[in-house]
Amino acid sequence: MTKTFNNLLVVDDDEDVLHALRLLLKKHARQVHTEKDPGQIPTLLRNEEYDMVLLDMNFTQDVTSGREGFFWLDKILELDPSAVVVLITAYGDVETAVQAIKEGATDFVLKPWQNEKLIATLSAAKRLRESRREAAKLRSRQRQLSEDLDQPFVEIVGGASASMRRVFETINKVAATDASVLILGENGTGKELIARALHRASKRKDEVFVSVDMAALTESLFESELFGHTKGAFTDAKEDRAGRFEVASGGTLFLDEIGNLSMPLQAKLLTALQRREVIRVGSNKHIPIDVRLVCATNMPVYEMVKDNTFRQDLLYRINTVEIHLPPLRERGDDIPLLVDHFLDQYARKYQRGVNGVSPAALKKLQKYHWPGNVRELQHMIERAMIMTESTILQPEDFFFAGHYTTDDEQNGLVFDTFNLESVEKTVIRKALDKHDGNISQTADELGLTRASLYRRLEKYGL
Numbered sequence: 166m167t168k169t170f171n172n173l174l175v176v177d178d179d180e181d182v183l184h185a186l187r188l189l190l191k192k193h194a195r196q197v198h199t200e201k202d203p204g205q206i207p208t209l210l211r212n213e214e215y216d217m218v219l220l221d222m223n224f225t226q227d228v229t230s231g232r233e234g235f236f237w238l239d240k241i242l243e244l245d246p247s248a249v250v251v252l253i254t255a256y257g258d259v260e261t262a263v264q265a266i267k268e269g270a271t272d273f274v275l276k277p278w279q280n281e282k283l284i285a286t287l288s289a290a291k292r293l294r295e296s297r298r299e300a301a302k303l304r305s306r307q308r309q310l311s312e313d314l315d316q317p318f319v320e321i322v323g324g325a326s327a328s329m330r331r332v333f334e335t336i337n338k339v340a341a342t343d344a345s346v347l348i349l350g351e352n353g354t355g356k357e358l359i360a361r362a363l364h365r366a367s368k369r370k371d372e373v374f375v376s377v378d379m380a381a382l383t384e385s386l387f388e389s390e391l392f393g394h395t396k397g398a399f400t401d402a403k404e405d406r407a408g409r410f411e412v413a414s415g416g417t418l419f420l421d422e423i424g425n426l427s428m429p430l431q432a433k434l435l436t437a438l439q440r441r442e443v444i445r446v447g448s449n450k451h452i453p454i455d456v457r458l459v460c461a462t463n464m465p466v467y468e469m470v471k472d473n474t475f476r477q478d479l480l481y482r483i484n485t486v487e488i489h490l491p492p493l494r495e496r497g498d499d500i501p502l503l504v505d506h507f508l509d510q511y512a513r514k515y516q517r518g519v520n521g522v523s524p525a526a527l528k529k530l531q532k533y534h535w536p537g538n539v540r541e542l543q544h545m546i547e548r549a550m551i552m553t554e555s556t557i558l559q560p561e562d563f564f565f566a567g568h569y570t571t572d573d574e575q576n577g578l579v580f581d582t583f584n585l586e587s588v589e590k591t592v593i594r595k596a597l598d599k600h601d602g603n604i605s606q607t608a609d610e611l612g613l614t615r616a617s618l619y620r621r622l623e624k625y626g627l
Contacts, residue, residue, distance in 0.1 A: 350490030353540030398447025424464025
């Protein structure tokens, strides 16, 4: 027979009552602890955890002028505020019951009791205790979340490197304003994390944060997604729908990969930003919007302005302040912190006993070029965690599709594969590094036109 309760405490100075309750409850509980002396309650509660306490309201030893049960009820709740206490009384009038509930009792039963009703009352009390525990857990999580939100860079692992400290300093300066921010950085560097950090540190932190991947929006869906539409505006428009600008109004709107927009879409976006209003597709009504705009791109927008592939007036509108997010290869000091973070994350996720990285493996990670940046490191740690048979990750646990340098190879190229696309990607990356990201010089070095180089940069996500 499945036991409904784990551990019950019954306190009553009547031996017959204790004996009857013990016989009844042992069928439903794993343990039934009975006690005649209420003075033992503090000791019992300090040494045991009870699902609930059944407490007599009237003891023969009058220590509190007719309020014996209430006195011990207060004592129980003082020791354990989450305790569930069911009172037993022979004087169960409404006034007494109401007063007991007001002072913290969960319920009460009358002597003589009906067995079925008593068990039902205790079962309801048990469910209440479980709900209280769950609520306490949720409150604890909420407090932790609030504490995390009070730390503006809680999701951004790193900060040991000078380049990331400069990023944090910029966030601290600009976050409290409504200035538009443009985040520039390679794929996988964590641009959205920076955008969220800006939002959490802003005056709009209690409002919504809306993220839009501009690269995923087609020409036909652009206006509907950003500005909204009315019912019947097009074939699939079965109801009115607010766009992302409306949804984000009052909060922060994050437009990721803004460099991927075509010139016509850039013009539409600029109009909305300049007028601070949108018009839903299928409507003529102007809807005012109030958003804090944060944009991001891995594209060379200044070079694109020169090539007339990105509007200069839009660039001025979105980059009141720029944040340049460094690639992982320029954040060598942050790699050990990131490794520890991802090790802990995936050890818990996969319940593996991996608890570290050997010095040789860490050295290998620090010498790698990391074309995929933090995202690539994260995936590599996850793969190693799954595949390893050791408790300490070793160099052989990490496989690099690109290259990493040894002490004798600092100035050369090393290929782990002769796949032509992989080789081309590595060569382009090396040339970009050599010329500090200058597109014209890199194109000349590679013997390509600027347009051809741009196509390859987009293809390889560089």
